[in-house]
Amino acid sequence: xxxxxxxxxxxxxxxxxxxxxxxxxxxxxxxxxxxxxxxxxxxxxxxxxxxxxxxxxxxxxxxxxxxxxxxxxxxxxxxxxxxxxxxxxxxxxxxxxxxxxxxxxxxxxxxxxxxxxxxxxxxxxxxxxxxxxxxxxxxxxxxxxxxxxxxxxxxxxxxxxxxxxxxxxxxxxxxxxxxxxxxxxxxxxxxxxxxxxxxxxxxxxxxxxxxxxxxxxxxxxxxxxxxxxxxxxxxxxxxxxxxxxxxxxxxxxxxxxxxxxxxxxxxxxxxxxxxxxxxxxxxxxxxxxxxxxxxxxxxxxxxxxxxxxxxxxxxxxxxxxxxxxxxxxxxxxxxxxxxxxxxxxxxxxxxxxxxxxxxxxxxxxxxxxxxxxxxxxxxxxxxxxxxxxxxxxxxxxxxxxxxxxxxxxxxxxxxxxxxxxxxxxxxxxxxxxxxxxxxxxxxxxxxxxxxxxxxxxxxxxxxxxxxxxxxxxxxxxxx
Amino acid sequence: xxxxxxxxxxxxxxxxxxxxxxxxxxxxxxxxxxxxxxxxxxxxxxxxxxxxxxxxxxxxxxxxxxxxxxxxxxxxxxxxxxxxxxxxxxxxxxxxxxxxxxxxxxxxxxxxxxxxxxxxxxxxxxxxxxxxxxxxxxxxxxxxxxxxxxxxxxxxxxxxxxxxxxxxxxxxxxxxxxxxxxxxxxxxxxxxxxxxxxxxxxxxxxxxxxxxxxxxxxxxxxxxxxxxxxxxxxxxxxxxxxxxxxxxxxxxxxxxxxxxxxxxxxxxxxxxxxxxxxxxxxxxxxxxxxxxxxxxxxxxxxxxxxxxxxxxxxxxxxxxxxxxxxxxxxxxxxxxxxxxxxxxxxxxxxxxxxxxxxxxxxxxxxxxxxxxxxxxxxxxxxxxxxxxxxxxxxxxxxxxxxxxxxxxxxxxxxxxxxxxxxxxxxxxxxxxxxxxxxxxxxxxxxxxxxxxxxxxxxxxxxxxxxxxxxxxxxxxxxxxxxxxxxxxxxxx
Numbered sequence: 016x017x018x019x020x021x022x023x024x025x026x027x028x029x030x031x032x033x034x035x036x037x038x039x040x041x042x043x044x045x046x047x048x049x050x051x052x053x054x055x056x057x058x059x060x061x062x063x064x065x066x067x068x069x070x071x072x073x074x075x076x077x078x079x080x081x082x083x084x085x086x087x088x089x090x091x092x093x094x095x096x097x098x099x100x101x102x103x104x105x106x107x108x109x110x111x112x113x114x115x116x117x118x119x120x121x122x123x124x125x126x127x128x129x130x131x132x133x134x135x136x137x138x139x140x141x142x143x144x145x146x147x148x149x150x151x152x153x154x155x156x157x158x159x160x161x162x163x164x165x166x167x168x169x170x171x172x173x174x175x176x177x178x179x180x181x182x183x184x185x186x187x188x189x190x191x192x193x194x195x196x197x198x199x200x201x202x203x204x205x206x207x208x209x210x211x212x213x214x215x216x217x218x219x220x221x222x223x224x225x226x227x228x229x230x231x232x233x234x235x236x237x238x239x240x241x242x243x244x245x246x247x248x249x250x251x252x253x254x255x256x257x258x259x260x261x262x263x264x265x266x267x268x269x270x271x272x273x274x275x276x277x278x279x280x281x282x283x284x285x286x287x288x289x290x291x292x293x294x295x296x297x298x299x300x301x302x303x304x305x306x307x308x309x310x311x312x313x314x315x316x317x318x319x320x321x322x323x324x325x326x327x328x329x330x331x332x333x334x335x336x337x338x339x340x341x342x343x344x345x346x347x348x349x350x351x352x353x354x355x356x357x358x359x360x361x362x363x364x365x366x367x368x369x370x371x372x373x374x375x376x377x378x379x380x381x382x383x384x385x386x387x388x389x390x391x392x393x394x395x396x397x398x399x400x401x402x403x404x405x406x407x408x409x410x411x412x413x414x415x416x417x418x419x420x421x422x423x424x425x426x427x428x429x430x431x432x433x434x435x436x437x438x439x440x441x442x443x444x445x446x447x448x449x450x451x452x453x454x455x456x457x458x459x460x461x462x463x464x465x466x467x468x469x470x471x472x473x474x475x476x477x478x479x480x481x482x483x484x485x486x487x488x489x490x491x492x493x494x
Numbered sequence: 495x496x497x498x499x500x501x502x503x504x505x506x507x508x509x510x511x512x513x514x515x516x517x518x519x520x521x522x523x524x525x526x527x528x529x530x531x532x533x534x535x536x537x538x539x540x541x542x543x544x545x546x547x548x549x550x551x552x553x554x555x556x557x558x559x560x561x562x563x564x565x566x567x568x569x570x571x572x573x574x575x576x577x578x579x580x581x582x583x584x585x586x587x588x589x590x591x592x593x594x595x596x597x598x599x600x601x602x603x604x605x606x607x608x609x610x611x612x613x614x615x616x617x618x619x620x621x622x623x624x625x626x627x628x629x630x631x632x633x634x635x636x637x638x639x640x641x642x643x644x645x646x647x648x649x650x651x652x653x654x655x656x657x658x659x660x661x662x663x664x665x666x667x668x669x670x671x672x673x674x675x676x677x678x679x680x681x682x683x684x685x686x687x688x689x690x691x692x693x694x695x696x697x698x699x700x701x702x703x704x705x706x707x708x709x710x711x712x713x714x715x716x717x718x719x720x721x722x723x724x725x726x727x728x729x730x731x732x733x734x735x736x737x738x739x740x741x742x743x744x745x746x747x748x749x750x751x752x753x754x755x756x757x758x759x760x761x762x763x764x765x766x767x768x769x770x771x772x773x774x775x776x777x778x779x780x781x782x783x784x785x786x787x788x789x790x791x792x793x794x795x796x797x798x799x800x801x802x803x804x805x806x807x808x809x810x811x812x813x814x815x816x817x818x819x820x821x822x823x824x825x826x827x828x829x830x831x832x833x834x835x836x837x838x839x840x841x842x843x844x845x846x847x848x849x850x851x852x853x854x855x856x857x858x859x860x861x862x863x864x865x866x867x868x869x870x871x872x873x874x875x876x877x878x879x880x881x882x883x884x885x886x887x888x889x890x891x892x893x894x895x896x897x898x899x900x901x902x903x904x905x906x907x908x909x910x911x912x913x914x915x916x917x918x919x920x921x922x923x924x925x926x927x928x929x930x931x932x933x934x935x936x937x938x939x940x941x942x943x944x945x946x947x948x949x950x951x952x953x954x955x956x957x958x959x960x961x962x963x964x965x966x967x968x969x970x971x972x973x974x975x976x977x978x979x980x981x982x983x984x985x986x
Contacts, residue, residue, distance in 0.1 A: 055602060059822040061595065062582045062604060062701040064736050094818050096865070098842055105821020158826070287865035289874060292708035292815055294737050 017255070018219040021247050022227075023176035023212060027189055029168045029199040030143070030207040031074050037142050037166035038065030038108065045205050049148070053160035059103030064293050067092075071140055071166045072297060074198035075115045076307035078168060081192055081314055082135050084119025086304050092140075092294045096287040101145035101158050109169075111288045114139035115297065121192070122316070123184040124334075133185050134173030140297075141167050162206075168198070174213065174224065179243035183236050186210055191315055195340045209234045214246045215260065225250070226260040230267055230274055242267035246274050318343055326350065326357035335365055341379045345386050352390030359393055367410050384413045392420035405429050405477055432479045435487065438471075441479060442491050445470045456492055467492065503528045504664040505981070508721035511667060512569045515562065522562075522572025526555035526616050529574050533618060533665050536985065541640045542650075542660035544579050545587050546619035554616040561614055569724050569748075571614030576669040578657050579620035580627055581607050581712070582701040590703045591623040591635040591653075594823050594830045594849030604701025605733045606670055606712050613728040618666050622656025625851045626820065627677055627705040629653050630923040633914050634853040641910065642685060643982040644947050648907035651681030651923075657715050658685035663985040668716035668725050672702060674709045675808055676903075676927025679939035682715055683902035683951020686941045688968060688978060689715040690722050693959050694934035695740035697726075698733030704819040706812035707738075709931040718978050719940060719968035723747035726961060742959065750962045751969040756790035758967065759895040765801035766900030766926050778943035778950040779901045782971070786899070789970055794895055798887040803880045804929035805921055810864045810877035811932070816854075817861030823849060856917065885933040892957040897967055900926055902939040902951035930955055938964040941977035949977075 036043055039056035056063045079086045093111035116138035124130045145160035170189060176182045190208055193199035200207050215227035230246060233239045245267075250260050265274040313321070315337050322333035322343070336346045342364070349360045368389065372382060392409055395401045401409060401424060412423045424430055432438055445467060446453055456463040471484050503525050506514065514520055530548050537543050551574065558572035582588045582600035584607075589595045603611065611617070624634040632640045632655025640655045642648035643663040650659040654671030658681035661669050671678040673691035682689030690713050697712040704710060714725030727748065732741040762783065767776060783793060825831035825845025832844035850858070864873040891898060903923055913920040930937040935955055942952035952971075956964040972978050 058827060060582075060601070060828070061588065061590065061598070061703040061822070062600070062699075064700055066735060066737050096818050096821060098821065098824060100824075100826050100838065103822060103827065105824060106818050285867045287818070287862065287867075287870075289814060289818070289865055289870070292706075292738075293704075 019216045019247075019251050020219045020221075021177055021179075021243075022174045022215045022217065022224055023178075023182045023243060024174040025172045025176065025182060025186060026211040026213070027170045027172075027186065028209050028211075029170060029189075029193045031071050031166040031168055031198055032200050033068055033070045033074070033166055035068055036164035037068050037071050037140065039164050041164065043165050045202075047161055049157070049159035049161060051161065053145075053163060057103065057160055057164045059105075065108060065291075067294060067297065068166065071168075072115065072299060072303075073307050073310075074196070075138060075140055075168055076299065076304055077196050077198060077311055078138060078170075078193065079116035079119060080304075080308050080311060081196055082116075082119030082121050084135060084138070085117045086299060086307075087113060087115050087117065088299055089113065090115040090139075090297045090299075092291045092297065093288045094291045097284065099144065100156065101147045101160070101163070103145065103160060103163055107142060107144060108291055108294070109141035110139035113296075115299075121185065121188055123181065123188045125184060126180060131175075131181065133175045136171045136173050138168050138170045141169055143167050168193075179240045179247070182212060182243055183240045186239055187236060191338060195312060195315055197312070197340075203234050206234060210239055212239060212243055212246075214243055214250070216247060216250045216254070226262050228260060228262065228274070229264050231264055231277070233267055238267055238269055241269075241272055242274055245272060249274065312340060326361070328357065328361055332361045332365065336361060339379065345379050345382070348386030349390045349393070352387050353393050353397070356393065356397060359396070360390075363389060363393060363410075367407060371414055383416060384410070388413055388419055395420055395424060399431060399433060399480065400424065401429055401431050402477070402481055404481075405431065429478060432475055433483060435483065438475070438479050438483050438487055439491070441471050441474050442467075442484070442488055445474060446491060453492070457494060464488070464492070504532055504667075506667065507718050508570070508573055508667045508716055508724055509718070511573055512724070515572045516567070522555040522558040522574075522616060523552060525572065526551050526574050526618070529618060529666060536663055536665060539641070540643065540659055540663055540665070541638055542622055542656040542663065542665060543576065543619045544589055544591070544622050544637050544656065547586055547617055548619075550586075551616050551618050554611075558614045558616060568613050568728075570610065570728055572616060573614075573668070574616040574618050574666055575610065575725070576618045576621045576657060576660050576666040577607060578623055578654050578670050578672060580623060580672050580703045581670060582703070583607050583617070583620065586620065588620070588703070589636070590627070591625040591637060592849065592851070592854070593636040594846075596636065596830065598829055600701075602701060605698035605735065606729050607701065609728055609731070610670075610725075615728070621654070621660055621669055624653035624655065624677075625854050626703070626816070627653040627672055627674055627710075628816070628853050628857055630676070630680055630920050631908070631910075631913065632656065632659075632681070633910065634851055636851060639910055642907045642948070643985050644686060644949060645907065646984075647909050648948060649684065649910050649912075651684035651903070651907060653677040653681070654689075654715060655681050658682055658687055658689070661685070661687045661715055661717060662982060664981060668714060668721055670712060670725075670729070671715045672705075672710055672712045673927075673931065673937075674705050674711075674812060675931050676924035678713050678715055679902050679927050679937055679951065679953060680924055682939040683941075683953070684907040684949065686944075686949030686951075686977070686980065686982075687715060687717055688719050688722050688938070688940045688972075689713065690726060690938040690961065690964060691930065691936060692726065692730060692961050693740075693936045694931075695738050696730050696936070696959065696961065698731070698736045698739045700733055700735040704815075706815040707819060708815060709808075709812060711931070718972055719938070719965045720748065720751055720972075722938075723751060723965045723969070726965070730961075740959075745962050747962050747965050750966050753966050753970075754790065755786065755967060755970050758786075758789075758791040758897065760786060760791045760793045761796035761891050761895030761898040762793055763796050763798045763801065763891070763898060763900060765798050770904050770922065770925065771901060772905045772945070774945040775901055775903075775905060775950050778945060779899075779952055782942035782952045783899060785971060785975065789974065793899075796891050796895060796898070798884075798891060798929065800880065800883040800887050801929055804884055804932055805925060807877040807880040807884070807932060808924075808928045809860065809921060810873045811881065813857040813861030814864045814874050814877075815861065817858045817865065820850075820854070820858055825849070853917070881932045884929050888929075888933045888935060888955070896956075897960075897963065898955040900953050900955075902926060902953040906945045906948035906950055926953060934958070936961045936964055938968055940968045940971065941980075942975075943977055
């Protein structure tokens with residue numbers, strides 16, 4: 016049986032988070048009425064001209080710096096010519112021979128704990144096309160040009176990826192990075208971050224690449240993984256059955272879980288690229304690049320290392336807390352407000368808070384519990400005003416917007432009982448009420464200790480300090 | 495109306511009209527009515543206007559008269575002009591001489607239009623032109639040819655043929671034009687008027703329908719250099735909407751017109767006086783140069799050795815850019831759409847097939863070919879290299895001389911239909927003008943005499959942003975000659 020190796024390269028389109036389009040002043044906001052955000056330039060009216068939104072250059076430079084790439088001092092916009100109804104000018108303005116970012120790299124962590132460096136061939140700026148709408152028009156098509164001219168950064172990897180899992184790890188890492196940098200909102204449902212995958216297989220040890228197929232427009236991590244896995248299997252089956260892979264564009268059908276040929280039309284396309292004479296070469300001087308570098312936030316890798324070293328967190332906790340910049344910021348705000356206890360803070364941010372956010376499908380930025388509020392709660396655990404268990408109830412009330420932890424604790428009378436005589440009183444009541452269990456315990460049935468603890472906590476409505484209950488109960492049960 | 499009869503107003507230059515308006519000799523409304531009457535009388539035969547905007551012209555004229563009364567009138571306030579139909583005009587058909595845009599009402603003003611409106615100029619209408627500015631005779635227009643006012647058998651030149659004919663026939667004292675390979679200078683020469691193509695980037699291209707973006711440049715056409723100076727002063731300037739527009743102050747072109755020419759170094763390129771130049775045209779040009787010597791200029795023989803490569807390079811670059819620029823005319827959003835398209839391909843093929851004329855299709859095909867995979871290096875890239883060589887030729891020349899002089903076109907106006915079926919011969923009509931566009935330099939054509947009854951133009955080429963110098967050099971000549979004052983008999 017032949018052993019096969021998979022070779023994957025990804026082209027990722029990240030929509031840059033500018034307020035206005037790449038070559039016009041129209042808004043890029045998502046979800047507006049069709050064609051309400053398309054100005055004369057976006058419509059490709061006769062006589063209009065593009066003017067570059069410099070913000071996209073800053074964002075692309077930040078990306079390039081974050082992946083240790085070369086930032087081109089001079090890059091050139093080119094026209095990619097083809098006819099399509101949602102492409103108003105009959106060409107897309109993109110970068111071809113001289114892209115703004117070249118030769119970068121990204122380190123990805125794999126499931127087996129190892130890591131791998133993936134080459135980024137280039138990243139270039141381009142405009143998005145509009146959208147063709149084929150429903151609701153009675154046999155005709157509608158065109159929505161709101162998206163036309165939206166800035167994109169197309170990030171092209173080297174064919175360094177060897178499995179669907181690696182591809183997903185790379186894509187996730189890139190997603191995390193662009194969102195960290197604040198240059199992309201990362202919203203995959205809205206198409207802000209999407210991927211084309213080039214997939215080929217070759218016998219293990221063969222130096223030459225196999226013929227690749229390009230799978231277009233994958234807009235979720237799950238689809239990327241499934242589409243690639245399907246495609247690998249399809250190609251291997253095809254070759255082993257004596258067939259040949261043809262170079263073509265394929266589409267992933269998530270309902271059927273398979274890729275389908277979009278006809279081999281691709282090879283016939285000749286985009287007739289040439290430098291756009293309406294735009295001057297994009298020249299970035301050292302000062303511009305230095306300013307972009309200065310505006311870089313702390314990158315995920317660095318933040319993770321810092322969390323381990325500075326807060327004493329485990330590598331796992333640090334990785335979870337740095338998945339997004341907002342989560343890391345939130346965590347640090349909690350630690351700062353509390354004035355220490357980084358592990359306790361990590362447990363709560365990763366535990367109860369994350370669970371609630373996940374349940375509600377909310378992002379950390381939308382959390383109804385602020386970092387200060389969470390710290391307020393943790394402070395009461397720290398000073399033993401409430402137990403960890405009661406704290407969970409208080410957190411629920413915080414989430415429901417019932418005020419700060421102290422107010423909730425006071426209002427609900429949740430303050431922990433730490434007065435020894437008060438706890439002893441409860442214990443005495445419990446022992447008196449359960450003579451049979453007491454006898455059994457004293458006869459050696461140690462397991463009943465838990466029963467007594469439970470009864471004491473129940474009678475104290477959970478407010479008795481658990482440690483004291485344990486200690487005092489052990490004493491009293493001895494008799 | 496003092497000493498001026500209404501009939502005489504059309505004889506005046508812009509400078510004279512400006513003075514008359516300022517002195518209250520006549521109102522802009524009177525002037526506009528007089529010119530609209532002439533247009534009504536002559537345009538049916540001349541066909542220089544595609545659209546006449548009489549109503550809005552009168553409204554603009556009245557507004558200009560009111561502005562003058564309030565104070566705050568400039569030199570162009572109330573002066574009627576015409577716009578080549580390549581400039582978008584808000585609410586007015588902007589056809590670009592093509593069936594494709596026959597019913598296209600532009601929803602915005604080109605910067606040039608906006609600026610001239612702001613200066614108070616009155617738009618009489620939109621002038622005829624070769625379709626999408628592709629042509630040298632105005633014969634490729636969807637709206638039909640324009641006879642040369644000097645000789646109805648002859649073409650007016652192109653592509654700004656309507657503007658040139660309208661100025662020569664005294665239907666308007668000035669007009670806008672655009673020049674991609676000679677489209678201002680060649681028709682100016684063939685119609686006996688003055689026209690200047692400014693340095694690339696001097697005049698905004700916003701709202702000017704693109705033919706070949708790296709070569710297109712708008713400019714004024716009028717009877718005198720002085721009038722061109724007044725118009726250019728209003729048209730030029732940085733425009734943030736055009737990335738290729740240059741941020742550089744606009745000089746007062748009128749202020750330097752009278753500078754003496756003593757010591758002016760004039761370069762005469764041997765390549766512009768050789769084979770292909772009509773002998774009679776050569777003699778007219780030489781006598782104009784002799785006049786310059788009398789004005790104190792020194793002439794130097796120079797060489798622009800890469801000149802013969804200009805036409806082949808141009809006919810790769812311009813079609814390549816046009817093949818892309820004209821892709822937007824696809825029948826989807828605006829412009830001509832075929833009846834009952836069967837499918838998308840049919841919509842494209844028939845809308846474009848019906849909307850474009852033969853010359854436009856020819857250039858789109860040539861350009862598409864030149865940009866195709868496997869040919870790009872051999873054609874487009876090579877042509878761009880030639881372009882650099884041509885610019886270097888000029889750069890070297892301007893280390894030695896102040897201006898370059900020669901014929902604008904190798905012949906006087908040819909006959910209508912004479913070259914219409916022979917594109918190569920037609921292209922040679924622009925042999926002396928095209929290199930200037932490739933280099934991005936300013937060039938001016940001024941009337942220098944006649945061969946028979948057909949005018950001859952003298953071309954002046956200047957260094958980058960030396961429009962002021964070119965206008966000065968042309969103006970001084972016009973102070974001592976009267977070629978620019980002559981009117982075609984039928985339109986005197």
